[in-house]
Amino acid sequence: DSGVTQTPKHLITATGQRVTLRCSPRSGDLSVYWYQQSLDQGLQFLIQYYNGEERAKGNILERFSAQQFPDLHSELNLSSLELGDSALYFCASSHARERAVNTEAFFGQGTRLTVV
């Protein structure tokens, strides 16, 4: 158990819908990262939050948004869903500071999203 909790584990929804994925980081970790993993692609970095503020952005679509709340949990919102959004969505957390030495990221078990 990595200490990172993601809910729900599985989600099936229709095209055009909106879903929210939730992540609780390890106790004490201020950084939260979201990754997307499709069948034909590796782990793609989406976005990072540090202590409530957005710190880095990857290949995140405009239909997707995220936030980190004062209690440090994070949510990833996916809207106007398309078939191609079907993937495993991982959240990870770490002690990593803003521009300091990097530390390992601990991954949650992921949310498997299926868009039908």
Next chain:
Amino acid sequence: GQNIDQPTEMTATEGAIVQINCTYQTSGFNGLFWYQQHAGEAPTFLSYNVLDGLEEKGRFSSFLSRSKGYSYLLLKELQMKDSASYLCAVAGDQGGKLIFGQGTELSVKP
């Protein structure tokens, strides 16, 4: 741009040694990570290199050459449970963000 290359798949025999290579080109460098991922599960941390040289951790070792943009993961005394995808990831120039390679699918056969 950012590019991380590793072989798509490898096969090895139980009890043997296997080396998984990774080459990278990134805009910044704050260390290289290796993760193991079984199908449908979360990646789990194996090793971290930020200085040149070899880091050993039980049956797993990882090597880094920053001048060559090259790393490898060495797995010794292979076991069937080592069959998994091995992900090479580089921490670039923004704190903590990891850029992952496509992963190397390792099959360990009896």
